[in-house]
Amino acid sequence: MATVHSDQRSATAALAEAPVLAPGHSYGSITDKISSIVLTKGTSRGWLFGLAISFMLVQVFLVSVVYLIARGVGIWGINVPVGWGFAIVIFVWWVGIGHAGTLISAVLLLLNQSWRTSINRFAEAMTLFAVVCAGMYPLLHLGRIWLFYWLMPIPNTMGIWPQFRSPLLWDVFAVSTYMTVSFLFWYTGLIPDLATLRDRAQNRFGKVTYGILSFGWRGSARHWRRFDAAYLLLAGIATPLVVSVHTVVGFDFAMSIIPGWHNTLFPPYFVAGAIYSGFAMVLTLAIPLRAAYGLQDFITDRHLENMAKVMLATSLMVSYGYVMEVFFGFYSANTYEEYLTRNRMVGPYAPAFWSLILCNVLTPQLLWFRAIRLSPVLLWCIAIVANIGMWLERFVIVITSLHRDFLPSSWGMFYPTFWDWSTYIGTIGVFFFLLFLFIRFLPVISIFEMRELLHKSEEEHHHD
Amino acid sequence: MPQIFHPSMNTISRASIFGAAFILAGVGGFIWLIFRSSYTTQVGVVRPQPVEFSHEHHVSGLGIDCRYCHTSVETSSFAGIPPTATCMTCHSQIWTDSPKLEVVRASYRTGESIPWTRVHDLPDFAYFDHSIHVAKGVGCVSCHGRVDEMPLMWRAKTLHMEWCVDCHRNPEPHIRPRDKVFSMEPLPAPPAPERDAEPGASNVAIDLMQAHQIASETNCSVCHH
Numbered sequence: 001m002a003t004v005h006s007d008q009r010s011a012t013a014a015l016a017e018a019p020v021l022a023p024g025h026s027y028g029s030i031t032d033k034i035s036s037i038v039l040t041k042g043t044s045r046g047w048l049f050g051l052a053i054s055f056m057l058v059q060v061f062l063v064s065v066v067y068l069i070a071r072g073v074g075i076w077g078i079n080v081p082v083g084w085g086f087a088i089v090i091f092v093w094w095v096g097i098g099h100a101g102t103l104i105s106a107v108l109l110l111l112n113q114s115w116r117t118s119i120n121r122f123a124e125a126m127t128l129f130a131v132v133c134a135g136m137y138p139l140l141h142l143g144r145i146w147l148f149y150w151l152m153p154i155p156n157t158m159g160i161w162p163q164f165r166s167p168l169l170w171d172v173f174a175v176s177t178y179m180t181v182s183f184l185f186w187y188t189g190l191i192p193d194l195a196t197l198r199d200r201a202q203n204r205f206g207k208v209t210y211g212i213l214s215f216g217w218r219g220s221a222r223h224w225r226r227f228d229a230a231y232l233l234l235a236g237i238a239t240p241l242v243v244s245v246h247t248v249v250g251f252d253f254a255m256s257i258i259p260g261w262h263n264t265l266f267p268p269y270f271v272a273g274a275i276y277s278g279f280a281m282v283l284t285l286a287i288p289l290r291a292a293y294g295l296q297d298f299i300t301d302r303h304l305e306n307m308a309k310v311m312l313a314t315s316l317m318v319s320y321g322y323v324m325e326v327f328f329g330f331y332s333a334n335t336y337e338e339y340l341t342r343n344r345m346v347g348p349y350a351p352a353f354w355s356l357i358l359c360n361v362l363t364p365q366l367l368w369f370r371a372i373r374l375s376p377v378l379l380w381c382i383a384i385v386a387n388i389g390m391w392l393e394r395f396v397i398v399i400t401s402l403h404r405d406f407l408p409s410s411w412g413m414f415y416p417t418f419w420d421w422s423t424y425i426g427t428i429g430v431f432f433f434l435l436f437l438f439i440r441f442l443p444v445i446s447i448f449e450m451r452e453l454l455h456k457s458e459e460e461h462h463h464d
Numbered sequence: 465m466p467q468i469f470h471p472s473m474n475t476i477s478r479a480s481i482f483g484a485a486f487i488l489a490g491v492g493g494f495i496w497l498i499f500r501s502s503y504t505t506q507v508g509v510v511r512p513q514p515v516e517f518s519h520e521h522h523v524s525g526l527g528i529d530c531r532y533c534h535t536s537v538e539t540s541s542f543a544g545i546p547p548t549a550t551c552m553t554c555h556s557q558i559w560t561d562s563p564k565l566e567v568v569r570a571s572y573r574t575g576e577s578i579p580w581t582r583v584h585d586l587p588d589f590a591y592f593d594h595s596i597h598v599a600k601g602v603g604c605v606s607c608h609g610r611v612d613e614m615p616l617m618w619r620a621k622t623l624h625m626e627w628c629v630d631c632h633r634n635p636e637p638h639i640r641p642r643d644k645v646f647s648m649e650p651l652p653a654p655p656a657p658e659r660d661a662e663p664g665a666s667n668v669a670i671d672l673m674q675a676h677q678i679a680s681e682t683n684c685s686v687c688h689h
Contacts (some may be wrong), residue, residue, distance in 0.1 A: 157499050159626030198468070211468045216477075 011077045019117045021453055022297035030450045032299075034443050035200050037293055043440065051436040057429020064423040065140060066458060067109070073143055075419040077255035082414035088252075089394045090424050093277070094134030094269075094431075095175065095249055096390060099242050100278020101127025102182060106238035109231075111378060114456070115306050117449045118298040121193075122289065122438070123282050124186040129434040130281070131179045133427040141425065150245035165250035174248040181241055185234045191217050192227070192448040246274045255395060259336040260344075260401030263328075269321035273390055275362070276314035279307050285435070287380040289444065298445055301374050308373040311386065315364035318393070322361065336406060348398045348413060352392050359389025471655045511581045517568050523612035523648070530611075530646045532603055533674060541593040545580055548572050563596040583617045584608070590625075590687050600676045601639045605648050606631075632682045636669040639676065 068075060078085040101123040108116035139148050151172045153161055162169050194214035199209045217223065242429070250270035253261040283304065290299040329341030344353045363385045366372045373379065404411045502508050517618045522528050531537060532547035555565055556572075586592055597607075604611065609620025615667040621627055631638050640651055672678075 157622070157624040157626050159624075159629040204468075207468045 007276060019457070020117065020300060020302055021457060022300060023059050023453060026403065027451050027454060030454060031196060031200070031447055033295075033297070034445050034447050034450070035197055037199060038197060038441060038443055039202065039206065040091070045381060047436060047440060048343070050432065051440075053100075054429045054432035057426055059429075060422050061426025061430055064419055064426050067419065068140060072245075073332065075417065076423075077415045077417045077420055079414065081405070081410050081412040082399060085404065085414055086140075086420040086424060087137045089391070089398050090427065091134050091141075092249055092270075092394045093391050094130045094427065095246065096274035096277045096394075097281045097387075098127040098130035098134065098178075098182070098278065099157055099246055099274035101125070101130070102185075102238050102242040103180075103275055103278065104155055104282065105185060106235040106242065109235040110239060112134045115303055116298075117453045118283060118445050119286060119303055120297075120449070121186075121442075121446045122285065122444045124182065124189070125435065125438045125442070126281060126285060127182050127278075127443075128179070128186055129438070131175065131182060131430045132434065133431050136427065136430075137178060138168075142376075145400070150440060167248060167255045167396050170248045171252060174245040178245045181234065181238055185238055185313070186229055187232060188227070189446060189449075190442065192219065193443045193446060195219065196447050197418065197443065204350050215314075229330050230345055238419035243271055246271045255399075258401050258405055259334070259340040260405075262399065263325065265321055265324055265328075269318065269324075272314045272317035272321065273393060276311060276364075277387060277390035278317055279311045279314065280383040280390070283307055283311070283379055283383035284387060287376045287383075289439070291340060291376070293444070295445065298450065302381055303369070304376060305373045308334055308367045308379055308382075311383070312364055312367040315360060315367075315386070319361045322357065339404070340401060342405055344396060345398050347400065347404065349396065349403070351431065353396050353400070356389055356392040356396055360393060363389070412456075486619075490652055504622065506583070506619045507622055508618055508620075510616045510618045511583050513581050514579050516564060516616065518615045519611045519617065520613055520615045537594045538598050539595055543594045543596060548578060583619055584623065586623060592687065593689055598645055599642075600635075601645060601672055602635075602676050603638075603640050603645045603647065603651075605650065606638045610648055628687070629682055632686070633680055635678055635680065636673055637674045639669060639678065641672065642676075671681070 076085055076087070078087075101120075104123040105114050105120040108120070117389075135311035142148055150156075151162055151169060162172075191214055192209050196218035198207055198214050201210055226227055247267040247270065250266035254263055254266035256262055286299055286307075287304070290296055293448075326341055329337045332338070344350070363382055364376070366382060372382070399414050404412055486517040498504060522533075533550055534543040536544070548568060551565075551568050552572050554603070555568060559565055560569075567578060570576070607621055609618075611617070637651070640647075
């Protein structure tokens with residue numbers, strides 16, 4: 001696409017010390033390696049084991065949902081001061097995780113970052129599955145789930161419409177649009193790869209299935225020209241979308257009058273947190289994935305390092321958010337804001353707050369060191385800590401702001417019940433169940449973009 | 465390499481794309497129908513009753529005023545279904561051996577109420593008030609239809625909230641003089657639009673709105689408290 005200027009070439013060469021694609025690959029070897037994950041006969045024991053475990057967790061989820069609908073939301077630990085419990089905490093957590101996928105696939109595409117190529121596909125899949133998990137919570141936490149369609153502006157016999165001033169309604173539009181656009185973006189990128197799988201499938205069933213899914217892609221110049229335009233446009237649409245979606249999620253809190261929620265910092269701070277937790281989840285998945293399927297040539301140390309750097313950068317933004325929250329808590333000279341800040345630090349949920357600081361502020365500081373960034377094991381551990389930390393962040397924001405606010409007579413505590421946990425663990429099962437199916441039936445790395453990457457690096461070699 | 469798909473797939477794929485539009489339209493239309501059809505709204509559906517009471521006979525045939533039986537309609541939120549005693553004011557003397565009235569006589573003997581089937585049954589979260597509508601000049605016929613022509617009772621209107629709200633937003637076409645509330649006569653045709661433009665011309669509907677001091681009330685507390 002863009003021609004490499006001579007002054008940029010030295011910078012590119014410096015970066016090339018850890019390449020985004022290990023040397024020695026041809027178009028054929030890239031295609032073989034990635035498509036073999038899908039097209040091998042028989043399934044590996046590890047995959048079957050993972051699928052079985054996640055399938056059992058899906059059952060846990062289904063049981064929790066059926067029991068929830070049968071008995072009502074009172075089976076959860078929510079009460080009158082804390083009306084939003086795990087359902088919202090975990091909704092925000094899952095939505096946040098989803099955002100890194102869009103960031104990798106859309107923002108890095110707009111910024112012409114070649115290292116996105118080998119991680120964008122499964123990051124997008126991760127987005128999609130995380131949004132599936134997230135999207136269930138706004139429905140499940142309704143007391144009357146069967147009336148959820150009242151949230152949509154559908155002409156109806158009641159002559160009434162949803163309230164367009166509520167951020168919870170914006171959530172409906174934000175999440176459903178986000179899910180649709182993420183799916184379209186992911187699927188558009190899949191079409192050339194599905195055509196590759198169609199051409200390489202050994203049996204008729206595979207040929208027909210991937211043939212139907214690839215819509216008769218022939219890879220002509222006209223196809224590619226339009227494909228590139230559409231892909232770039234979708235990236236352009238997805239980028240403001242990812243920012244606005246988590247902003248809207250931040251508005252759920254920031255639009256309220258609750259101390260600890262009514263905070264103008266929330267929209268950017270939530271987005272930064274989303275990117276932080278999302279990249280943590282990408283690392284959580286990418287490190288085992290490349291080990292299990294031997295993808296070290298494609299997901300190189302350079303990728304891990306870059307993702308670690310993004311994590312570090314966003315962790316600093318999130319830390320800035322924590323500092324500002326505390327600062328404005330006292331600078332406001334507002335009794336309630338001051339009390340909220342103090343309550344978070346020394347109140348009944350202080351352990352959650354301090355663990356959050358440990359997970360999101362202190363631990364990521366290790367990422368300043370190159371040796372740690374390059375160690376997959378340590379990086380994976382830090383990513384897990386970040387996932388926990390971002391879970392705690394949402395817990396602290398939702399619960400500590402609600403359980404003690406203006407009137408001491410309405411102070412309470414929130415204790416999650418068995419069903420809070422089972423629903424949460426169940427959605428993790430749903431996520432991994434979909435992810436395992438994705439790994440087995442669709443290419444986890446974009447084949448055509450890897451071939452393009454190879455083409456570009458070969459061209460650069462010729463110039464040298 | 466042999467072709468995977470037969471050339472007929474071209475037709476199938478085209479049809480599946482255009483067909484999807486029809487399927488979606490069909491599903492949407494079907495849902496619309498379910499919500500609006502008389503299957504759901506019961507409009508025009510005759511409900512079986514324990515006694516074959518004919519409004520047509522008692523109102524058109526005998527000229528009994530609505531309030532003779534539905535006594536509380538002007539004073540209470542509930543118009544009331546007449547007790548057996550009301551029936552027996554006449555039927556202790558008339559048709560005393562008709563088998564059609566055996567349920568009524570049995571009710572009178574035993575004191576058990578007649579289990580009428582309610583045709584206009586609003587959900588209990590909507591607090592409808594008859595007396596206010598009667599006082600503001602809404603005729604029986606506007607909501608219940610030509611009851612004087614109904615051998616057995618049926619719903620004339622959907623009772624959808626949309627239907628209530630439409631009238632509350634624009635009551636003028638449905639308001640009549642108070643002395644015509646219990647008349648089954650349809651309202652006179654709405655005034656021609658040019659009459660509004662004529663200076664000094666009296667608009668009957670607007671005059672009634674002012675005389676009855678009708679405010680267009682559409683907030684939730686009006687009906688849902």
